[in-house]
Amino acid sequence: MIQGVQIDLISSERLENLTTLEKVRLILEKVMEGNVVVLEKGLTPDEQSFLIETTMREITPDGFAGIEMETYSAGSESSHKSGGLFGGLFGKKESSTAGRLTVIGPANQMKTLKKDKDLISTWVSSK
Amino acid sequence: MSFLLKTKQRFAKLFGGLFKKKQMRIGIYGPPNAGKTTLSNRIVRDWTGDAVGPVSEIPHETRRARRKEGVKISDEKGNSITIDIVDTPGVTTKIDYKEFLEYGMQPDEAVVRAREATEGVAEAMHWLREDIDGVIYMLDSTQDPFVQVNIMLVGIIESRELPVIIVANKNDLPDASPARIKSAFPQHPVISISGLEGNNVDELYEKMIEYFG
Ligand SMILES: Nc1nc2c(ncn2[C@@H]2O[C@H](COP(=O)(O)OP(=O)(O)OP(=O)(O)O)[C@@H](O)[C@H]2O)c(=O)[nH]1
Ligand SMILES: [Mg+2]
Numbered sequence: 153m154i155q156g157v158q159i160d161l162i163s164s165e166r167l168e169n170l171t172t173l174e175k176v177r178l179i180l181e182k183v184m185e186g187n188v189v190v191l192e193k194g195l196t197p198d199e200q201s202f203l204i205e206t207t208m209r210e211i212t213p214d215g216f217a218g219i220e221m222e223t224y225s226a227g228s229e230s231s232h233k234s235g236g237l238f239g240g241l242f243g244k245k246e247s248s249t250a251g252r253l254t255v256i257g258p259a260n261q262m263k264t265l266k267k268d269k270d271l272i273s274t275w276v277s278s279k
Numbered sequence: 280m281s282f283l284l285k286t287k288q289r290f291a292k293l294f295g296g297l298f299k300k301k302q303m304r305i306g307i308y309g310p311p312n313a314g315k316t317t318l319s320n321r322i323v324r325d326w327t328g329d330a331v332g333p334v335s336e337i338p339h340e341t342r343r344a345r346r347k348e349g350v351k352i353s354d355e356k357g358n359s360i361t362i363d364i365v366d367t368p369g370v371t372t373k374i375d376y377k378e379f380l381e382y383g384m385q386p387d388e389a390v391v392r393a394r395e396a397t398e399g400v401a402e403a404m405h406w407l408r409e410d411i412d413g414v415i416y417m418l419d420s421t422q423d424p425f426v427q428v429n430i431m432l433v434g435i436i437e438s439r440e441l442p443v444i445i446v447a448n449k450n451d452l453p454d455a456s457p458a459r460i461k462s463a464f465p466q467h468p469v470i471s472i473s474g475l476e477g478n479n480v481d482e483l484y485e486k487m488i489e490y491f492g
Contacts, residue, residue: 197438200431201404204372208401211374213390218373221427259373267425 155278157188157261164193176203179256184216186279188257194223195254220262222272223254302349303491304363304410308403308436309417310428311338311369314448318417318474319366323347325480331366337382339392341368342399344406352484360492362413367406368399370432407435413442413491415483420447420455420471424463433464442490447471450478 160182167175176199182189195203207219255274266273307315319331332345345366353359376393380386407414414436418424436443445464447457450471457471470486472479 197431197435198408201408201435204370204431205401205404207372208374208397208404211393211397213376213393217375218371221372221431223427223430260375264427 157186157276157278159188159190161190162192164191167191167193172199172202175199176206179203180206180210180219183219183256183258184210186258186261188255188262188276191254191256193254194252216258218259219256220259220264220274221254221256222264222267222274224252224269224272302361302363303412304346304365305413305415305487305491306344306365306367306403306406306411307415307417308367308370308407308432309446310419310422310426311371312336313369313417313419314474315369315417316341316366318415318446318448318472318480319345319347319364321474321477321480322352322364323350326350326352331364337379337384339369339374339379339396339399341366342392342395344368344399344402352487354485354488358488358492360488362487362491365406365411367403368396370400370403370428372428374400407439411441415444415446415487416467417446417448417474418460419449420457420460421449421452424460429463433467437466443467444483444486444490445469446474446483448474451476 162178170178175195179189179191180203203219203221210216211218255272257274257276261277261279263275264272265275307319309315316332316334320334323329323331327347327350329347331347332341334340347364347366349361350364351359351361374393374396376386376389379389379392384392416429416433416436418429433443433445445460445467447455447460447469449455450457451473455471457469460471461469468486468490470479470483472483474480
């Protein structure tokens with residue numbers, strides 16, 4: 153078989169129907185196989201917190217070394233939206249706190265070359 | 280804050296000695312090697328005379344959150360706060376034991392350090408979700424602040440609506456750039472200090488009293 157890296161693009165529709173734990177499991181299963189996962193819609197801060205915690209629990213010597221992750225910053229617009237005058241009154245909607253397109257891959261195979269607010273450039277090596 | 284909560288706090292302040300109240304827990308968070316333990320030790324030494332834990336140039340020296348209870352910080356005007364200081368393990372999304380070999384560590388020792396570090400990071404995330412009331416987010420100001428883990432962590436802290444002070448540490452070093460940190464987190468107060476030499480920590484104490492009080 154030709155050498156390469158599998159890339160899994162997961163749609164926001166698929167993500168919306170999953171619980172936090174299911175999302176984190178789905179991402180980590182794929183990344184631990186050596187795949188790069190692209191999420192059409194990013195994770196909420198709470199989901200990110202669980203992703204970091206679960207990633208840590210899966211790390212083994214000479215095995216899985218953790219994840220590399222990049223996302224476009226949600227930008228000041230969304231923090232204004234959620235933290236502004238009405239943020240506290242109406243509560244936050246999931247959609248306003250969730251990040252945007254997100255790339256997650258195995259730490260020992262992936263490296264971010266360049267990241268701007270509108271361009272992420274990553275380099276991925278096959279195993 | 281609700282009226283009831285305010286009244287409760289006022290009572291707690293008045294009868295601080297009588298009631299066993301829950302102290303505000305301030306977590307010191309940030310990437311490995313930012314200087315979290317150095318600052319925790321300084322705060323605790325300045326205000327209680329004790330220390331919190333060991334410091335090292337090797338990342339992931341702190342692998343268990345450590346708490347020092349009842350640290351009272353005051354200013355000249357007579358304002359003060361009493362808080363618990365929680366020194367946490369440096370947060371990252373990846374740990375490879377081979378990194379520690381470069382510091383001359385033996386492989387078996389490095390594997391143990393890596394395992395403890397992963398548990399420590401998981402624990403730090405857990406504390407943040409359950410037990411922390413305010414955060415000092417520490418960054419080494421000689422490093423690029425725009426890395427994903429900082430953006431994520433500050434996002435997580437914001438989503439929990441915790442008060443946060445960003446500390447731009449190591450301002451004693453020539454290539455320190457607190458300005459870069461200020462531009463990365465314009466929505467929060469940024470204080471530039473040297474936890475090692477003590478530059479400007481008084482400003483941090485004042486900000487802590489104002490922000491966490
Ligand atoms: N020049 C300089 N060095 C500092 C300063 N603060 C800490 N350091 C050094 O940075 C290294 C790491 O300091 P620690 O306090 O152990 O950092 P930490 O954030 O607790 O690190 P972990 O526990 O590994 O996450 C040590 O070599 C310290 O002496 C500072 O203000 N200036
Ligand atoms: Mg430490």
